[in-house]
Amino acid sequence: MLYKKMLRDLSDYKIQFISVFLMAFVGVFIFAGVGGEANCLEVNIDNLYEDTNLADGWIYATDISSDFQGKVNDLNSTTSSERQLVITSTANFSNSPDIELHFVENNTISKFYLAEGKELNLSDEDGVWLDKKFADEKGLNVGDNISFKFNGMTIEKEIRGLGYSPEYVYNLPYYAVKANHTEYGFAYMSHNAFPMDNVQYNVLHVKFNGNDGDFEDVLSEKLGGDYSSFMPRQSHTSVKVYQGTIDQFKMIGNILPTIFILVSMLMLLTSMKRVITHQRTQIGVLKANGFKNRTIMLHYLSYGFVLVSLGSILGLISGPIFIYKLAYASLCKIFSLPYLRPVDGVGFAYAVVIMVLLSIIVSYYSIKSIVNEPPSTIIRPKAPKATTSSFVEKLGFWKHLSFNFRWNYRDAKRNNFRAIMTVVGVLGCTVILISAFGLYDGMNDAEHWQYDVIDHFESKLVIDMDATPSQIDDVAKDVDGDKIMESSIEIESDSMKKTGTLLVLNGTDLITPTDIDKNRINIKDDEVAISQKMANLLGVGVGDTVRMHIKDSDKWVDVKIDKIHGHPSSQGLVMSAKKLDDLGLNYTTTSILTAKHIDNDYNGIKSVIYIDDLIDSSRELNTPLWIIIYALMFFAVVLALIVLYNLGLLSFLEMERDIGTLKVLGFKTRSLTKLLLTQSLVFIIIGFLLGIPAGYRILVMIWQQSSEKYYIVSVLTFTNIICTFLIVLAVSIIINLYFSRKIKNLDMVEALKILE
Amino acid sequence: MSTVIEFKNVDKVYKSGAQLLKAMDDVNFTIDEGEFVVILGPSGAGKSTLLNLLGGLDCVSSGEIIVNGNHIESFNEDQLTEYRAKNVGFIFQFYNLIPNLTAIENVELMNDVVDVKIDGMEVLDAVGLKEWANHFPAQMSGGQQQRISIARAIAKKPAVLLCDEPTGALDSNTGVLVLSLLQDLSTSQKSTVVIVTHNSLLAQAADKVIRIKNGQVESIELNDSPMKIADIDW
Known part of the structure; x- marks a missing residue:
C-alpha cells in the first residue's frame, strides 16, 4: 500500500519531483557529457595508438644505418625500433598534391591502419596503401593505380588498401592553413617497393620505457652527433594538436560541470527536505497507526532514491551520447580517425552514486528528525518558528519602512535556509554563465589580439x-x-x-x-x-x-x-x-x-x-570548443530556469497560506506579486553580485588549465555581466509571471485550509 | 435597524468531474445592522460555504447577496478585493495571523488596504493586548493570537465581522473570553457579527440564529433577550 502511496505522492507533488528529476538529470548530463567527450577523444586515440603501435619517439638522421639502429636498441630503455624512409612526393593529379611516402622496413611500429583492402604486405613491391581521406576526395579505390614523383623519379603502384595513420590524425602541412585532403596525403609502401636497391632510411621509430626526457638524455649521451634530432611523441604535431583538443575539453570539462552538479545537488537537497517536511502529518498518521520507523524511513527514502537514480542514470547515459553527437561532425572535419566511437559514462558513475547517496542522506535526516518525535506531536502541524525582533527591527526607522520590505526581511530571516539556498542557486547559475560568456569573450579577445x-x-x-x-x-x-x-x-x-x-x-x-x-x-x-x-x-x-x-x-x-x-x-x-x-x-x-x-x-x-x-x-580548430561553450550556456540557462522555478515554488508553497490570508484581507494580486518579486529580486541580486567575482575566479582557473599553446587573458567584460544579469533577471521574471498567475488564481478557501 | 445583509435564493453548486454537489440550495435570510448572528449546523451542512460567499471568497452559482445595498454576486475580482478590504472583517479558527509580523504590525497591516489611518496600539488596547504589541504570533498563546486576529478584523471598522469557528482551536475559558469580546463589539459598537459554529450553546447569546442543514436554511430564530456569553453554562 505504501508503494501506491508513493506513486500517488509522486503524482501529487509532480512539479517538485519533476524538478528534482530534472536537476539530477541536467547535473549528471553535463558532468558526464562534457567530461565524457574528453574521455571519448582520449580513449579513441589511445586505442588507435595501441592498435598501430605508435612510436614513443622519432630519431631523424640523413641515413640511419642498421649499426646505428642496433646501438639505439642496445640502450636500456629501448624496447623496439623500426626504420622508415619518408619522402615528400607529388602525385599525378592536376593540382599536384603532396604525398608523404613512407617506405617501411617491418610495419611493426607506427603501422598503417587498414580500412579497406588487403593488409600491408612487405613482400609486395607493386602495392601502395593510401590515405583514405585523400583517396575519397580523389575518387580512388582499391585496385586503382597511382604514380608518385620524387627526387626525379616516378613510381607507379596499385592501391592495395586504404586507411589511416596514427602520425596523420591531424595533418596540415606547413604551407596549408585549412584541412583540404585533395591537396595532400600520405602513403605507405614496403621498403621493397623503393625503386633503388639501397634504401636510405631517414627516420627511426622507437618504443622505449620511462619518460621522454630520460630517454633523450641517454640517447644524446651515448649517440649524440650520430643523428640530427629526436622528437618525443608529445612533440609530434599530430599528437600535440589532438592532445590540445583533449586538453580544451578537459579544461572546460573539469570545472564547469562540477559547478553544474554542485548546484543541482544543493537544489535537490532543498526540494527533498521540503517534500518530506510537508509530509509531516502523514508521517504522524502512519506512525500513529503502528508503522515502524524503519518502514516509514524506507518509504520516504525511496522517493529520492527512485527519482534521483532515474534522473542521474538517464543523464549518465544520454550526456556522453548527446555531447558526442554535438561535437562529432566538427571533430571529424579536423581529425582523420578510423573510428571515433562514443564512450559510455560509466567512468562518471561516481557522480550518480554521490547524487543518490546525498539525496538519501538528506532524506534520512529530514525524516529522522520527524519520526523521532512522538506521534501525538507529528500528527499536528509543526508549531511556527519562534521569531524575535532583531537589532534592526528595534531601530526607530523600522516602522517607517514599507510593508513589503519588512515582510521580506522577516520572511528571509525566518526561512533562512531557503533564502541561503536561493542565493547559492543564483550564485551557481551566475558562475556558470559568467564563465561560459568569459570563455566566449576570451576566445574572441584572443582572435582580436x-x-x-x-x-x-x-x-x-x-x-x-x-x-x-x-x-x-x-x-x-x-x-x-x-x-x-x-x-x-x-x-x-x-x-x-x-x-x-x-x-x-x-x-x-x-x-x-x-x-x-x-x-x-x-x-x-x-x-x-x-x-x-x-x-x-x-x-x-x-x-x-x-x-x-x-x-x-x-x-x-x-x-x-x-x-x-x-x-x-x-x-x-x-x-x-x-x-x-x-x-x-x-x-x-x-x-x-x-x-x-x-x-x-x-x-x-x-x-x-x-x-x-x-x-x-x-575558428575551425576551435569549433568543438565553441560547441561545448554554447551547450554550456544553453544548459546554464536551463539550470537557472529549473533552480529559480524550484525555489520560487518552494517560496510560494511556504507562503501560500499567508498569501491566501492577505488576499482574503483585501490585498490586490499586484501587491502580492510585488511581494514575491521583491524577495526574488533581492536574492537574485545578492546571488548575482556574489557570483561575479566567483565566476571570474572560475574563469581564471579554466584558462589556467588551457593547453600549453594558448595564453588567453581572462576578461570580464561589461557585456558579459549585463548578459548574465539579463538572463538571470529574465528567467526570474518569467518564473514570477508564472507565480503571479498562480496568486491570481489562488483559491483562498483552499489556501486557508492548508494548516487545517 | 436597517438590513445590512440579504441572501436571496442563493445556490452554490460545486462540480467534481461529472458530479454536481449542491452546497447551498435556495438560501434566503437577512441580517440587520448590529446584530449578533450565529449560524449553526452540523459538519458539511454548508456553514463555511455560506460564510465564504458572504465574505467574497467564493461566488454564487445563482441568486443574490446584497451587502449594504451592493450586489456582491455581480462583483468582479477587483471589486471583490475592494469589498473584502473595506467591508468585511474575517476571524478564522486558526487565527491566520502573518507569522512574520508582530501583533501591532498584523493590525496596522490593514493600513495598506484601507483609506482610514489605523492606530494599531489603540485597537490592541481595545482587545486588551497593548502590552503584547511587539510580540510575534509564535510568542503568544492561542487566545492571544485570536484576539490579535479580532483586533485586525475590527481595526478597519468593517460593515460586518465574519467569524469561522473562532473558538474552535481554543480551550473553553479562552473561548468564552474571545466570544465575549465579539459580543461586546456587537452591543457597544453596533458591529454586525456573524459567527459560524457547530456549538449550539452559543445560540443563547445570539440576536438571530440561522440553522443550516444540507445546504438549506432549516430555521431562523430571533432571540429577544440574548444571554451574556459569560452567563452561559459552557
Whole structure:
C-alpha cells in the first residue's frame, strides 16, 4: 500500500519531483557529457595508438644505418625500433598534391591502419596503401593505380588498401592553413617497393620505457652527433594538436560541470527536505497507526532514491551520447580517425552514486528528525518558528519602512535556509554563465589580439623548400613584403624542456609583438623576447638564460632573455635575424608577409595564406570548443530556469497560506506579486553580485588549465555581466509571471485550509 | 435597524468531474445592522460555504447577496478585493495571523488596504493586548493570537465581522473570553457579527440564529433577550 502511496505522492507533488528529476538529470548530463567527450577523444586515440603501435619517439638522421639502429636498441630503455624512409612526393593529379611516402622496413611500429583492402604486405613491391581521406576526395579505390614523383623519379603502384595513420590524425602541412585532403596525403609502401636497391632510411621509430626526457638524455649521451634530432611523441604535431583538443575539453570539462552538479545537488537537497517536511502529518498518521520507523524511513527514502537514480542514470547515459553527437561532425572535419566511437559514462558513475547517496542522506535526516518525535506531536502541524525582533527591527526607522520590505526581511530571516539556498542557486547559475560568456569573450579577445593587434599583414607567402635566395628576394620586392622565419624549436631551462615556436623578424611592421596587456613592444636587434606562457612553463624571467635548438638541427645555443611578450596562440621566442646570426644559427626565410592581397603565382612560393584564412582555420580548430561553450550556456540557462522555478515554488508553497490570508484581507494580486518579486529580486541580486567575482575566479582557473599553446587573458567584460544579469533577471521574471498567475488564481478557501 | 445583509435564493453548486454537489440550495435570510448572528449546523451542512460567499471568497452559482445595498454576486475580482478590504472583517479558527509580523504590525497591516489611518496600539488596547504589541504570533498563546486576529478584523471598522469557528482551536475559558469580546463589539459598537459554529450553546447569546442543514436554511430564530456569553453554562 505504501508503494501506491508513493506513486500517488509522486503524482501529487509532480512539479517538485519533476524538478528534482530534472536537476539530477541536467547535473549528471553535463558532468558526464562534457567530461565524457574528453574521455571519448582520449580513449579513441589511445586505442588507435595501441592498435598501430605508435612510436614513443622519432630519431631523424640523413641515413640511419642498421649499426646505428642496433646501438639505439642496445640502450636500456629501448624496447623496439623500426626504420622508415619518408619522402615528400607529388602525385599525378592536376593540382599536384603532396604525398608523404613512407617506405617501411617491418610495419611493426607506427603501422598503417587498414580500412579497406588487403593488409600491408612487405613482400609486395607493386602495392601502395593510401590515405583514405585523400583517396575519397580523389575518387580512388582499391585496385586503382597511382604514380608518385620524387627526387626525379616516378613510381607507379596499385592501391592495395586504404586507411589511416596514427602520425596523420591531424595533418596540415606547413604551407596549408585549412584541412583540404585533395591537396595532400600520405602513403605507405614496403621498403621493397623503393625503386633503388639501397634504401636510405631517414627516420627511426622507437618504443622505449620511462619518460621522454630520460630517454633523450641517454640517447644524446651515448649517440649524440650520430643523428640530427629526436622528437618525443608529445612533440609530434599530430599528437600535440589532438592532445590540445583533449586538453580544451578537459579544461572546460573539469570545472564547469562540477559547478553544474554542485548546484543541482544543493537544489535537490532543498526540494527533498521540503517534500518530506510537508509530509509531516502523514508521517504522524502512519506512525500513529503502528508503522515502524524503519518502514516509514524506507518509504520516504525511496522517493529520492527512485527519482534521483532515474534522473542521474538517464543523464549518465544520454550526456556522453548527446555531447558526442554535438561535437562529432566538427571533430571529424579536423581529425582523420578510423573510428571515433562514443564512450559510455560509466567512468562518471561516481557522480550518480554521490547524487543518490546525498539525496538519501538528506532524506534520512529530514525524516529522522520527524519520526523521532512522538506521534501525538507529528500528527499536528509543526508549531511556527519562534521569531524575535532583531537589532534592526528595534531601530526607530523600522516602522517607517514599507510593508513589503519588512515582510521580506522577516520572511528571509525566518526561512533562512531557503533564502541561503536561493542565493547559492543564483550564485551557481551566475558562475556558470559568467564563465561560459568569459570563455566566449576570451576566445574572441584572443582572435582580436592576434589578428588585429599583432598581425597586420594581408597575405603570407609560404616559401617553397626549393626556392633560391634570389627568387625570395625578387618576390619580396615585387609584393613589397617583409621576410620572416618561423620554426619549431625546443627550449630548455634548468628545470624544464618545452617545444615552442621561433619567430625571426626583420624590423617588419606587419607583425608587431605586444606585452600581455596588448601594448606594442619594441624588440631591439640584439634582444630576445620570450612569451609569457613559455616563461611561466619554464619558470624563467627577464635576465635568465635558456637553451634552445631549432628542430631538425642538433645545435643547442644559450639565449639570454631580455623581454617578455604576450601571444595568445604561439609560445616561444621572438628575435631579429641579426640576433639569430649572433647566436650562431642560420637564418632561413620561411615566409614573406605583405599588406597586399596577392593573387599571382610566383616561382619559389609554395602557397599564399590570407589573414582571413588564418582566422577561419583558427575558428575551425576551435569549433568543438565553441560547441561545448554554447551547450554550456544553453544548459546554464536551463539550470537557472529549473533552480529559480524550484525555489520560487518552494517560496510560494511556504507562503501560500499567508498569501491566501492577505488576499482574503483585501490585498490586490499586484501587491502580492510585488511581494514575491521583491524577495526574488533581492536574492537574485545578492546571488548575482556574489557570483561575479566567483565566476571570474572560475574563469581564471579554466584558462589556467588551457593547453600549453594558448595564453588567453581572462576578461570580464561589461557585456558579459549585463548578459548574465539579463538572463538571470529574465528567467526570474518569467518564473514570477508564472507565480503571479498562480496568486491570481489562488483559491483562498483552499489556501486557508492548508494548516487545517 | 436597517438590513445590512440579504441572501436571496442563493445556490452554490460545486462540480467534481461529472458530479454536481449542491452546497447551498435556495438560501434566503437577512441580517440587520448590529446584530449578533450565529449560524449553526452540523459538519458539511454548508456553514463555511455560506460564510465564504458572504465574505467574497467564493461566488454564487445563482441568486443574490446584497451587502449594504451592493450586489456582491455581480462583483468582479477587483471589486471583490475592494469589498473584502473595506467591508468585511474575517476571524478564522486558526487565527491566520502573518507569522512574520508582530501583533501591532498584523493590525496596522490593514493600513495598506484601507483609506482610514489605523492606530494599531489603540485597537490592541481595545482587545486588551497593548502590552503584547511587539510580540510575534509564535510568542503568544492561542487566545492571544485570536484576539490579535479580532483586533485586525475590527481595526478597519468593517460593515460586518465574519467569524469561522473562532473558538474552535481554543480551550473553553479562552473561548468564552474571545466570544465575549465579539459580543461586546456587537452591543457597544453596533458591529454586525456573524459567527459560524457547530456549538449550539452559543445560540443563547445570539440576536438571530440561522440553522443550516444540507445546504438549506432549516430555521431562523430571533432571540429577544440574548444571554451574556459569560452567563452561559459552557
